[in-house]
Amino acid sequence: MPAPDSLELTALLDRFERPLVRYAQSITGDLESARDVVQETFIKLARGGMNSSSEGGDNARHTEAWLFTVTRNRALDHQRKFSRIIPMPITEDRPCVAPGPAAALEQQESASALFRLLDALSPNQREVIRLKFQNDLSYREIAEVTSLSVTNVGFLLHTGLKKLRQLLREQTSEDFNLSRSVL
């Protein structure tokens, strides 16, 4: 893909800025670094960076994978530079319109339950699960983004999901909120 024009760029920003910032934030741990990383990624794209570094293939899916790849690499670079940083939870973008404190607490509980479980996985597993289920990338795209083999991605997802299911089964009996929320 050659350097996108501003309409394309606006469309790509609209479509991907939030998922990319969220993804970068899962690596850097803080929103501002994540935004910087994503800004750099888009600027690279805007300047035709995809042209020079891409390995071929020029469809939109590829653009998406490219954006995630660059975001990931830059976020990891950033992390290496600031490796001593302890990430903080940032809730800046959460809407304020919350229900009463009790309801909010309850909601928090059930939502964070799954996130707690995710914490039990390895960083690798967490990352592929994010890419797969939060960003809807295919195995191949995840492989491209993470520089892992497709087989490796399949293995990480398989073991990650298996572990989550096991944890969920253990939790379900003790945590009513969890079963409440889905399916």
Add this chain to the structure above:
Amino acid sequence: MNADDPKFTAHVLGEIEDLTPAERAEIEALLASDSAAAAEAAETRALAARLRAELSGEAAAPLAEHQRAAVLEAAKTPAPASKIVQFPRRATLLAMLAACAVVGISVGLVYQSLQMPAPVSIPPVAAASGSLENLHADIARLTVAEPPAPVQLLGVSAPLAPAHSDLRVDMGTLPPAPDIMNTGAMMPPSPHVGGSVVTNPNTFTGTTVLSTGMISVNGGVTTFSSSTITTFNSNVSLTQAPTVSGTNGGVTVLGTLATADASHYRRWENQAGIESETAAVQLQDRGGSHQLPSAVTKASPNQQIAAFTSPPTGGAYAGSYSDTPRDYLQGFNTNAFDAVAENGFLAVRDNPLSTFSADVDTASYAIVRRMLSSNELPPQGAVRTEELLNYFTYDYPQPKGDAPFSATMEVATCPWEPEHRLVRVGLKGREVPRDQRPPSNLVFLIDVSGSMNMPNKLPLLQQAFRLLIEQLGPKDRVAIVTYAGSTGIVLEPTQDKEAMQAAVDRLRAGGSTNGASGVQLAYQVAERSFIRGGTNRVILATDGDWNVGVTNQSDLLGMIAQKAKGGVFLTVLGFGMDNLKDSMLVKLADRGNGHYAYIDTPMEAKKVFVDQLSGTLVTIAKDVKLQVEFNPARVGAYRLIGYEKRLLAKEDFNNDKKDAGEIGAGHTVTALYEVVPAGKETPPIATVDKLKYAALAPQPNPEPARSAENGGPNQINIVTTSDGRVAVTQDKTEADGSITHTLARSDRAQRVAETGDVLLYGMPDVTQGLNRCVATTPQTWMKLARSGKVEAHGPHRTLVIDGAPGGSKLAQTSSDPMGLPASVRNEMLTLKLRYKAPDGDKSTLLEYPLVDPGTSWEESSRDFRFAAAVAGYGMLLQDSSHRGQATWESVAAWAHEGLGEDKSGYREEFLNLVKRAKELTR
């Protein structure tokens, strides 16, 4: 192959492209034969759906506005040869430090008793000039130090100029980088915070680390909140609901406070508008009604910010108040036109639209002039500021192309309230040269009742009509109808100018008036000699004294409106001052698609009948309506100056049945808005009581966050996510075994029992594969069908990123707030105009956006200054509460600055009137 094979999982997830046909067959056989494996698959699918839903609820912030802008900017500039090292940054260390102070200032609060375990030190930084926007610094230089090293904040002194937008910091005195710890936060200043706040130099002395919990408020301010909170220093995190207790108590800050590591910097960018509404902190007022205390927006000029005092126990918090977003989300109400007297300020969030009818009447100016020249101050009701403004012609450009008029806007500092902006909207009707004027069929309807027998009435009237007759061409026809005790045709339609002059000369006053029968007769005559494609107009000259016969106003007005539809328009000329029925004449002209002028002097007669004859006779556009939509990100409140009697309901703008004002050839229409920029202190705004029944309005019931155990193929799942919205997911298995994922986010979702389709309400946003459909209004709803089809009802925006090989296609229609290009977000307002051709039934829409370039008063145009002076004159005559710093002296000064060429001497005369008014009010 068994269920514990990654390939099995891949198949369940629809990842079939890397499976061989043999593997696929084997897995499908396993699923069909082995119920345990099938159960595993179902469990994995359920988990996948849940992950999709829950993970979608995780906060996903967009880029900061300036970052987006930088990206789009990068697309315009060609790529540099070297790799990108730096990106535009507006706020860096110093900005943050200062911003931290500034935010504190803007709120005027200091929070103490936060503990900071390790000392933080920052070498003194002198503050000087340069706006916040211009704070560029190399962030890399500023983020170097090794983390565990103690950091000291020695003393940042920052004399801060008014308000956060004018933060001044000098980058020149930066000490060597490694000593500096980058900290600080810039809160998104709420649009409702601000005002002119000036502080003393503030001193930051050493600090330590935040620990937990209690924040106490210095001073008796009730509420405080910040969406983000700044901390300095080591790896200490402060999380979970700290309590803010103030002297007025009862405030809880929920949310998470974030700390920055010593080696790390953190910025909170200023994101006006939407972003600041979604701040992370929620305010709860235990004590009932929740008000934005004025103390928050108006800090005293000498408020001392005693940040970071007394190590090791001191810590300072500064924050900006985010107005309750709840109010924001309840939508706009439409209470825009209940002003009876002078228009007051309206909040943009409640009334984003200002709608009014064009008006070219000028009578009020002449009436006021007449009164002032007889040493009388006009009653407030006689002062219609729009008529004062429109009395003058301004140098607006001629329309281009086919449009009958041009529209121009100018914005600059409001001279009587320098914190405010003054927006001038100007329309200019196409000039029609005299020789191109279509033939006219004029009927003079002249009041010759006894009350007209005064020097400033009938004789002046005769003089006026003689002037008019002189201007007429050979194709123009005139008839004269008089009305008094009896009504009669004095002159049958003729093109003979001498006959016209003679008939005018013969007019004598006497008897009483039955205006209504005269009006009927005049229209009959006009219709009899109707000129198709020409000007057909009754020109009524009266002192407005209707004292004989059954003058049923509404019947008369109805008749005039009907005749106007038939193509005969009405111009009204008022004479005399003793019993002028001003309000009636305004209405007559309004209904008759004409304009109302008051003739007090031969000069004025010349203006109406000679200088502006084309405008008086030739209507170039009718039912001209203006609607201004203000951008809440830029404008907090506004006030339309004048046009009180021309206000329309916002729905009337698009209603072609709704009558509005006409514009004649060469006429100019000028309207002024006094605008309070977002973030500035808003003048008192009339409010209504809270709605009693609002909560009872029918709303679609959301489906409980639970769904059937086994819903069959392509089941749609609904989950409530942690942000309080719902996530709706569907995994649709396609014919080839691949799976199409659909994820929808909305405020509410409702399942249709019969079909299993799901209806989405409250800003739905549906992503299906790479394609996305986003609602752009709160009314928009969408349907996700079991078949996987997405239907949108109401305004929405679709974003298609077609993954077809051979290139990406991007299509975008309309926009959602976040997706709006920065250029649109920067707009102050959009002016919309509707008009009809003089003989047309359908209106045409024109739109003009306006960006405020920050023009100062000194940079404004002459016409702008003169119009401001006229508005000031109107406000002083009305004794307006909005007159601010306007005095007779300042009005005269502004008018003098705006005098310009003044060929006709009207502006010079205005200066005399100002002088006269000043003497009379003394």
